[in-house]
Every structure is written in structure tokens, then in C-alpha cells.
Amino acid sequence: MSLYHEASQIITTFSNSKSGSLKALIYQNDALKSPKPNLYAVCSESLKHQEIINEIITRSGLLKLERKLTQALAVPLVHDQLFNPRGISLPVSHPLKAAILKHKTRLASELTLARVRRGFPTLAAYLTSIRVASAPQNCRWVRVNTLKTTLDNVLSTLLANFTPVSSIPELIKQSQDPENKNAHKIYHLDPHIPNLIALPPTYKTSLLTSHPLYASGAIILQDKASCLPAHLLYPPPNATIIDATAAPGNKTTHLAAITEGKATIFAYERDKFRSNILRSMVSRAGGDKCIDVRNLDFLSTKPWEGADEELEPVTHILLDPSCSGSGIVSRVEVDTPAPTTNSKDDRPVKRQKKGPAPKEPTPPPEEQEETTPEDRLLPLSTFQLHSLLHSMSFPNVQKITYSTCSVHALENEQVVLKALQSPIAIERGWRILRREEQGSLKDWTERGWLKEFKESGWSEERQKETAEGVIRCTPGSGGTIGFFVAGFVRDVKEIEEGLRKERGGKTQKREQKQEEKVEDEKVAEVVNSEETPVDVPAGSSNSKKRKRKKKKTKGVSDEA
Numbered sequence: 001m002s003l004y005h006e007a008s009q010i011i012t013t014f015s016n017s018k019s020g021s022l023k024a025l026i027y028q029n030d031a032l033k034s035p036k037p038n039l040y041a042v043c044s045e046s047l048k049h050q051e052i053i054n055e056i057i058t059r060s061g062l063l064k065l066e067r068k069l070t071q072a073l074a075v076p077l078v079h080d081q082l083f084n085p086r087g088i089s090l091p092v093s094h095p096l097k098a099a100i101l102k103h104k105t106r107l108a109s110e111l112t113l114a115r116v117r118r119g120f121p122t123l124a125a126y127l128t129s130i131r132v133a134s135a136p137q138n139c140r141w142v143r144v145n146t147l148k149t150t151l152d153n154v155l156s157t158l159l160a161n162f163t164p165v166s167s168i169p170e171l172i173k174q175s176q177d178p179e180n181k182n183a184h185k186i187y188h189l190d191p192h193i194p195n196l197i198a199l200p201p202t203y204k205t206s207l208l209t210s211h212p213l214y215a216s217g218a219i220i221l222q223d224k225a226s227c228l229p230a231h232l233l234y235p236p237p238n239a240t241i242i243d244a245t246a247a248p249g250n251k252t253t254h255l256a257a258i259t260e261g262k263a264t265i266f267a268y269e270r271d272k273f274r275s276n277i278l279r280s281m282v283s284r285a286g287g288d289k290c291i292d293v294r295n296l297d298f299l300s301t302k303p304w305e306g307a308d309e310e311l312e313p314v315t316h317i318l319l320d321p322s323c324s325g326s327g328i329v330s331r332v333e334v335d336t337p338a339p340t341t342n343s344k345d346d347r348p349v350k351r352q353k354k355g356p357a358p359k360e361p362t363p364p365p366e367e368q369e370e371t372t373p374e375d376r377l378l379p380l381s382t383f384q385l386h387s388l389l390h391s392m393s394f395p396n397v398q399k400i401t402y403s404t405c406s407v408h409a410l411e412n413e414q415v416v417l418k419a420l421q422s423p424i425a426i427e428r429g430w431r432i433l434r435r436e437e438q439g440s441l442k443d444w445t446e447r448g449w450l451k452e453f454k455e456s457g458w459s460e461e462r463q464k465e466t467a468e469g470v471i472r473c474t475p476g477s478g479g480t481i482g483f484f485v486a487g488f489v490r491d492v493k494e495i496e497e498g499l500r501k502e503r504g505g506k507t508q509k510r511e512q513k514q515e516e517k518v519e520d521e522k523v524a525e526v527v528n529s530e531e532t533p534v535d536v537p538a539g540s541s542n543s544k545k546r547k548r549k550k551k552k553t554k555g556v557s558d559e560a
């Protein structure tokens with residue numbers, strides 16, 4: 001099957017589906033024969049121009065003249081004929097190419113007419129408008145920091161005179177209305193995350209960062225996707241929590257707000273420079289009292305070996321490790337600049353020098369695929385899995401969230417699968433937090449890629465439950481960056497069993513200590529009364545203590 005036949009099928013499926021990304025549709029489909037970057041390029045570009053191409057096909061009467069063409073097949077062919085500088089990528093003698101080339105003059109004049117009907121004086125003007133319209137539509141997200149203020153206060157000050165709208169698509173649509181002078185003065189209250197507000201993609205970030213509410217830490221610019229992990233974790237106010245990889249601190253401070261400043265939060269950050277940023281964010285957000293910032297490697301913690309005693313009571317871990325950051329770039333769009341959203345903090349982490357990170361244009365998807373091959377992702381994926389297994393080993397942890405701002409299955413579903421199949425997960429009863437257990441997030445429609453669990457050896461039911469249990473975000477109508485979150489819980493029965501054993505262990509230890517105490521007292525009595533020593537094995541702590549005590553007694557008596 002030719003590239004164009006496959007492209008026509010993909011375009012039809014994508015146009016008919018209400019959700020999901022074009023990339024997933026192509027890259028997850030192993031049945032496709034054409035090179036995926038080429039297929040992706042022709043599909044994504046054809047979709048951008050679909051409206052004008054359909055008009056050209058109808059007005060030129062192409063389908064009546066060329067019976068072998070269908071509407072779906074003609075779209076990518078006409079696209080490449082009119083918009084791809086390299087033309088249709090088929091031999092000239094190929095019947096499909098020949099069918100289009102016969103009408104090339106008519107098609108070109110129909111393009112001119114269609115463009116003029118739309119009010120574009122030049123082809124360049126039309127192409128610019130398409131590029132702007134297909135740019136990723138990430139909203140400006142504002143999280144109200146309830147440690148410092150209230151939603152009502154923010155609505156009545158920062159957003160006084162703003163009009164609420166009912167959905168993100170509505171927010172985007174209204175903000176693009178050239179007739180509306182107040183198009184930027186609208187907002188949408190997020191239905192999933194409390195105290196989160198979406199502003200139009202075109203809203204100037206500087207208007208937010210220059211506001212006193214921002215300076216005081218009362219509002220935090222945090223993408224909705226980045227709010228999902230803390231919300232999914234949702235620890236109770238008295239919980240003991242670890243944010244394993246915390247800087248710059250968006251999720252740490254979100255955890256502090258969710259727990260009303262009453263939890264104990266250990267925030268680990270191994271990079272010194274970034275841990276200083278974390279400290280200042282924590283302080284600005286009013287989290288000093290409940291957040292303990294530690295410039296340490298999370299992987300060096302070992303509460304199960306008797307070290308790090310204060311980590312023993314930890315019940316919740318938020319793990320948001322370094323990742324490829326591939327979700328920061330757009331979904332289908334080609335040639336669009338990297339979004340300058342508030343979510344800079346979620347970018348792939350490199351050692352940073354002071355000063356703003358250089359902004360580089362996003363490469364087209366073909367290049368993205370070439371610059372993120374398995375050998376670059378594998379070390380990241382290994383580190384992510386290692387960190388997740390480390391989290392699963394904490395003795396009293398009941399719930400973990402694992403998240404990345406990557407779109408790659410290798411960093412997402414595959415880490416989840418390997419973690420769930422690990423001995424530690426099986427032994428301790430870790431499983432995925434099911435969709436129906438996710439509170440307001442159970443309505444989130446974009447879920448994990450089922451295909452990634454097919455080789456698991458699990459029942460179909462478990463594969464589905466796991467894929468459905470993890471959350472994906474794709475830039476688009478949701479207004480977020482690309483993101484992935486998985487919640488893990490331990491089955492309560494297993495937890496209770498574990499706790500019983502631990503309690504049993506502790507009682508045993510207490511009893512042993514009590515016995516030792518009694519024995520020590522007996523020894524002391526003997527020593528003090530200068531009677532014959534009781535039989536205590538040499539080298540035992542009691543015999544050592546006894547010797548020490550004897551010496552002391554002797555010393556005292558010598559002095560006396």
C-alpha cells in the first residue's frame with residue numbers, strides 16, 4: 001500500500017476521532033508499512049490544510065474526472081502537489097501521480113481563488129495564518145496558592161472584570177476572535193484541579209509575573225498537567241510525604257497547599273543550584289514550616305536499613321524524575337516554536353548556569369524522532385525505573401505517583417510495566433491506581449497506550465485496567481503540555497499484613513529490650529551488693545556493661 005493510501009486512512013481516522021494524538025495513531029500502529037516520519041509529515045500537513053484542499057477538490061471536479069481517486073485519497077495527494085516543495089513522492093509514471101499531474105494547472109488556480117476568497121493577498125499570508133492557527137494551544141495556567149490566599153480573592157482582584165467561559169475549547173475559540181476587543185479577558189475554572197485557572201494562550205505572561213499576587217507567592221504559574229501528580233497523590237493533612245525530585249518546587253508547594261500546611265514534606269533535590277531555587281520557591285509559597293528541603297540524592301535514602309529514621313513514617317511519595325521533556329514540544333505541529341509556557345520548570349533537566357535558558361525552535365517531528373533514539377532514552381528510562389523501585393521499597397509507603405513530561409512509552413508505560421512486574425512490587429502488593437479510584441480525574445479521557453502492555457503476559461483485563469489507570473496529556477484541546485502520570489497503591493490487605501508483621505517485630509524488640517533491662521538491673525544489684533556475679537555470656541552487651549559497672553564501682557570504692 002502506498003504512502004498516500006495509508007495517509008488517507010490515518011487522516012480519516014484522526015478526523016473522525018474526538019481525542020488522541022496523531023503521533024500516537026501513527027507511531028503505535030505496527031501494521032503501517034510506510035516510513036513513519038514521512039507518513040506523519042504528510043498527514044499532519046494535510047490536516048492543517050484540509051479545509052482549503054477539500055474546497056479545491058470539489059471546485060475542480062477532480063473526483064469526477066479521475067474515477068480511481070476518492071476524497072480521502074485525493075487530500076494528501078493534492079496537499080503534496082500544492083504545498084510540498086518536493087511534490088508528490090511517487091514516480092512520475094505512477095497512476096496516482098499521473099492522475100493529479102493532469103490537473104495541476106486547474107488545481108493551482110483553484111488554490112489562488114480559494115485563498116483570495118479567504119482574504120489572503122498572497123500565498124505567504126495564507127501559510128502564515130495556518131502556522132499561527134496550528135501552533136500548540138497551551139493555556140496560561142494559574143494555580144491559586146491556598147497557603148497564601150483564596151480563589152475568591154484572586155477572582156476579585158487579578159481577574160476582576162474577566163468573564164468565565166465553560167470550557168478550554170471555548171476559551172481558545174473566544175480568545176482568537178479578532179472582533180472581540182476583550183478576547184484576553186476571559187478565564188476558565190478547571191473542573192479537575194481545585195483552585196486552578198486557565199487563561200487564554202495569548203494572555204501575556206508578563207501581566208501575571210508583574211502582579212503583586214505573583215511576587216507574594218499567592219499565585220503560581222503551573223501548567224495543569226504539572227498539577228496532576230500532587231492531586232492524584234492527594235495525601236491527608238497529617239501525612240508524611242517525600243517529594244523525591246523536587247526542584248523547582250511546583251509540585252512540592254502544591255502538596256503543601258493540598259495538605260493545608262499540616263503535613264511533613266521531605267523535598268529531595270540533588271542539584272545544589274536547583275535546591276536553592278527550590279528553597280526560595282518554598283519560602284515564597286509559604287511552605288517553610290511543613291517542607292524540609294534537602295540537597296541530597298533521593299536514591300541514597302535507606303530507611304529500611306535502620307538509617308534515615310525520620311523517613312520511616314513516610315506514607316506518600318511523589319516521584320517526578322528528570323526525563324526527555326519531549327512533551328514540552330507540540331503534538332502534531334511542524335515548525336512551531338517551543339511553547340514559552342509557565343512550565344519551563346518541567347523541561348528536561350540539564351546542569352544550569354545562571355540566566356534564562358536559551359530558547360531554540362522546535363525541530364520538525366522527523367528530526368525529533370532522530371534526536372531522541374532509544375539509546376538516548378534508555379539511560380533515562382533505567383534511572384526512572386530505579387527511582388520508582390526505590391520508592392516502592394519504603395516500608396510504610398501506601399501511595400506513589402510517577403510522572404514525566406515525556407511522550408515516549410519508554411519513559412512512561414514501559415517504566416510502569418517493568419515496575420509492576422518487579423519482585424518488590426509483587427512482594428509488597430503494588431498495583432496501579434484504577435481509573436474509578438481517581439476522584440475528579442476519572443473523567444480525564446486521555447489514557448495510557450494499551451499496546452505497551454500487550455507483551456506483559458497479563459490477562460487482557462489487567463492490561464486494560466493498567467492502561468486505563470494511567471493518565472496522558474497531549475497538547476491540544478486540553479490546553480496542557482504533553483505529560484504522563486501513574487498512581488500506584490498497595491492493596492490494603494497487604495499493607496495491614498505488613499503493618500501487623502512490623503508491629504509484631506517492634507513488640508518483639510520491645511520485649512527483648514525489657515528482658516535486657518531486667519537482666520541489667522539484676523547485674524547491677526549483684527555488683528552493688530558485691531555478691532557472686534550471675535552467669536552472663538562473655539562479650540554480650542550485659543557482660544560489657546557489667547564490666548564497666550564493676551570497674552566504676554571499683555573505681556568509686558578505690559577513691560573512697
Ligand SMILES: C[S@@+](CC[C@H](N)C(=O)[O-])C[C@H]1O[C@@H](n2cnc3c(N)ncnc32)[C@H](O)[C@@H]1O
Nearest residue numbers: 245246247248249250251269270297298320322
Ligand atoms: C523534572 S524535575 C522536577 C520538577 C518538580 N517536580 C516540579 O514540579 O517543580 C526533576 C528534578 O529532579 C532532580 N533529581 C534528579 N535525580 C535526583 C535524585 N536522584 N535525587 C534528588 N533529585 C534528583 C533534578 O535535579 C531535577 O531538579
